[in-house]
Amino acid sequence: MVGAAALLTACGSPTPAATETTTAAAPTTPEHSAAPAHHSAAPTHQAATTEGKCTLNEVKPSVGRTTGEAGTRHTVIVWTNHSNRACSMHGFGGVDLVGPNDPVFGPTYSLPRQSATPTTVHLPPGGVAHTVITWQPPQDGPGWTPTGMNVTPPDETHSAHLQWPGGAVLRQDAATHPGTFISPVQPGAG
The missing domain is CATH 2.60.40 (Immunoglobulin-like)
Structure with missing residues (x-):
């Protein structure tokens, strides 16, 4: 029961500041990889994080x-x-x-x-x-x-x-x- 409560707390409704911090760390945290709906809730933020750095080719x-x-x-x-x-x-x-x-x-x-x-x-x-x-x-x-x-x-x-x-x-x-x-x-x- 304690593990379920921790999972609920970790993937609950985050504050905007927490969204920015946890989205970048999501692939390495097992609790977040089990909740794909969390990432699809903010498509504009997801697009910003996948934008990528500019290279000399671009x-x-x-x-x-x-x-x-x-x-x-x-x-x-x-x-x-x-x-x-x-x-x-x-x-x-x-x-x-x-x-x-x-x-x-x-x-x-x-x-x-x-x-x-x-x-x-x-x-x-x-x-x-x-x-x-x-x-x-x-x-x-x-x-x-x-x-x-x-x-x-x-x-x-x-x-x-x-x-x-x-x-x-x-x-x-x-x-x-x-x-x-x-x-x-x-x-x-x-």
Whole structure:
């Protein structure tokens, strides 16, 4: 009788917060696998959990506009969902500027992440999201001019190569608080 009471309590009418937590854990919990009606009661939530992350096969990056003042510039990377399914992006992608071999740092500048809290961006087919690269040109001298950049969606291991649209960049590879960084993925084209 105690086991039946525990099963009734575990699969009873959950609160909305419990629905989100238990739905993801349902396949590994025997009590929930015995109650398929619980999962069919919220088809919109089920669709959201099966949406899946966006991969490089689905989202194609392109270079957006570059804006800014003399000391700081902002270049937008636009992610467009070219697939026929919805997907989601969460967190930070990767951006590696590539160019001539710097005698101290080498030919690749892997940009650090901005200290910001990411949110999940849902992309229907044709939907767009963006990442902002904040960078500083050199204060004096020619500096280091990238020839391109490798961009990677969040939680992905494959990159796409894009041309670098800006000019020379101040390299801050060893800085503890660099002025060059990337933002988390955000909705819209930026």
